[in-house]
Amino acid sequence: MQLQRIDMNLFPVLEAIYTTRNLTRAAEQLHITQPAVSNALARLRRTLGDPLFTRSPTGMAPTPLTESIMPRVQEALSLLGASLSEHRHFVPQEARKTLRLSMNDMAETFLLPRLLEVLEQEAPGIAVESFQVPREQLVKELAANTLDFALDIPVPTSPHIKQQRLMSDRYLCMLRQDHPLADSASLTLEQYLKLEHIHVSSRRSGPGLEDIALNKLGRRRNVKLRVQHYRVAPLVVLRTDLALTVPASLAQQYSARLFELPFQVPQMDWHLLWHKNQHDDPANQWLRNKLVSLIEE
CATH class of the missing domain: 3.40.190.10 (Periplasmic binding protein-like II)
Structure with a gap:
């Protein structure tokens, strides 16, 4: 049976009858009239093709179908109620x-x-x-x-x-501690451009912020390696002569030689x-x- 064909408003009525075993008490619990409960039960019987309850000396007795579906119905109603309550009062x-x-x-x-x-x-x-x-x-x-x-x-x-x-994070150039340029007091633009670089991007192609800044100067760096993730790039730097232009907050976690960039690059926000x-x-x-x-x- 397709779920969209069922009126979900009828299931609280089903649960109330199941709990009270009485149409009048179910109506009182739901704050509706007893005829409204009877009408809802009749609609559910037609939809599900089952009596759902039969009259007995002790009240409305659930049929086997009702017994089989009620645990899931009660669980679903409980989850919905909890979700609505959480939306109003988050604990x-x-x-x-x-x-x-x-x-x-x-x-x-x-x-x-x-x-x-x-x-x-x-x-x-x-x-x-x-x-x-x-x-x-x-x-x-x-x-x-x-x-x-x-x-x-x-x-x-x-x-x-x-x-x-x-937060904002500035970019630095990262080299390994024993890199040939490690003893330099600073890094010139020409030195930066002579280096082979790692570029980090989740895209297969396209420039980074440092490339855009260099393009404005009419210059271009030599990208030797393009990787997806920032965490792997410093590990490559520590084992090679490759350079990495990287946010300072990440670069400072490694034992590496760090240089201020010799050109202006916007901070990473x-x-x-x-x-x-x-x-x-x-x-x-x-x-x-x-x-x-x-x-x-």
């Missing part, structure tokens, strides 16, 4: 939900250990899924509620998307994005505040 310790985040591997490294530590203590029923959604798909996923938040650089979005700036439909949701507000506070730390 972190009682929450049961999955938080879905879009971010890259660098953001995962910074955020997830701290986030899971907080959730374990304050909201143990919240699970977390982290994956990276392409920027052109972010608006669609947030609108469809298949994604709760995105951590990304500021990108053009629709008026339906809310965003908050979290991290933004938190969410859909405006979720803006006033208590659960979204609580999680949003936690994410912001963790990043600010």
